[in-house]
Amino acid sequence: MTEVNNRPEQEAQDDVIVISDLNKWYGDFHVLKDINLTVKKGERIVICGPSGSGKSTMIRCINRLEEFQRGSLVVDGIEMIDDVKNIEAIRRDVGMVFQHFNLFPHLTILENLTLGPIWVQKKPKDEAEAIAMKYLERVKIANQASKYPGQLSGGQQQRVAIARSLCMSPQIMLFDEPTSALDPEMVKEVLDVMIELAEEGMTMLCVTHEMGFAKKVADRVIFMDGGEIVEQNTPDTFFANPETDRLQLFLSQILEH
């Protein structure tokens, strides 16, 4: 777990993600408009907004699952440019958890977890398996290690997906609606894992509509609409005193039912 940091000047600065004037188009459609966002090390950020507001697209830019056309993005001191080496370096620092888990169905749970450490970090197989078992213990699913993803429930699969990301010892974790595809009774087990992770000081960006989670762990809540960051604030202020009418409307829609 001893990450050697050979970038002292960025370390001092303490900002792990710096997004400046980021713009993205899908064809003619302007999805992200002048996004500016700085994330400090250890900060927990929750991003919410109506569907189509660009929140997923924004966090997917951070590990280059989406390209952007204008602006700049610096992750852990590495500038995101169109270069395979840079992209791979950033992806090694950033873990991601998806709405639909995206586990590899042809591999066992253990193999899902060791794939990255063995092939990307070039760890020996037994060391990779030891790490994998450690994280499976942590998400309380070690007894399922030899099963295939298709044999687990949605909640279990999502916990495996979190463990799979953690095996790469990322500096930053991105969560893209991690509980949206789950049956209601499985949401809690996944949120519990995420809360634990937040309490350990992981830098997290989380797109979610779990407002309870936002109130409990977020340092900052961001509201996006129409491809812009409309409002950001501490959870207390965010929920109690929304500044814009757009956020007031949004909150009234998601909270009053």
Place this chain on the structure above:
Amino acid sequence: MSSSSHHTTRVFEPKPSQPAPVTAAGPIAWLRNNLFAGPLNSITTLVIVAFFLWAIPPLLDWLLWSADFSGTTQQDCTSSGACWVFIQAWSQQLFYGSFPDTEIWRINLTLVLLALVLSSPYWLPHHLRNRLDLALLVIFPFVAIAILDGRILGLEYVSTDFWGGFSLNLLLASASIILGMPLGFLWALGRRSNMPMARSISVILIEFFRGVPVLALFFMGSVMLPLFFPEGTNVDKLLRVWIVLTLFMAGYMAEVYRGGFQAIPNGQYEASAALGLSYWQTTLLVILPQVIKVSMPNILATSIMLFKNTTFLLIIGIFEVLSTAQTALTNSNWLGGYATEAYLFVGVVYWICCFGMSRVAANIEKKLDTSHQS
């Protein structure tokens, strides 16, 4: 738990499961449901049974009861039934072609090796499996050529003019399938590629080898291809045919894989990329195994098609099993019309092999199915 509540908590007890009703079980119920479910259904059943009663006894009589099994020449076929003596007399030719008697063990050895290579996933120790399987497969055709040709290994040289019979069909088909599958995968990748050059070359190759009938390809291979070779070089006819069959297989397999690729959700690529795996790692470790799994039924269908297409080689004068059978039919010692026996025999041998292939493929499919094992 909370003792302060006014009303007592009702304990939920699930009802026990009960066995299914028996009205739809048992042989009588099966007969009634499947064979005599109504007047029309009953009549159809009776007509079919009558047809069988009328057709099967004479068929069995011809095939077995009145057939000749023992003997060596046409004169031993005296009865009214099938003359299996004909097949027996020609069996070596039908299976091994004109391969010299003393060297036939080399064909047998090659076939045993083929069986070992194809079954290697079942007997290789687990830790060697992933590393060796593919290597064994890709090496096999070249080892087979070395054994059959003999020169490299210091054995007696047997020219490809003497290779023939059903063993040639088997070896040619497996060698083409084995090399056509990875080649087709490369073409399929090329077709999906963002690089315009790789994409257009792949599309041209795939569409050419899929769009031109295999017979025309054989003629091109045997007549046109030599024109492109430098003067004086003589590329073996069988080698040219093998190349043509491999490319033909690759063209079809590329399209089979394309269907497989479309079944893989984008999330698989994203998850792999997010872990930091490179393009080739993602392709080989994450995508390829899933593509093969989805494509298994079509891979089998294409392989069987190619296997059966090897009989077309009779047209360009290669003595595979069907042209050997035709030679036997026109042999002056065996004139008298044993075409039924000959074609039935070839048909049955082919059917057995193809049926075997589908059983193996079904087994592999089951092995690959990780969706709901308990």
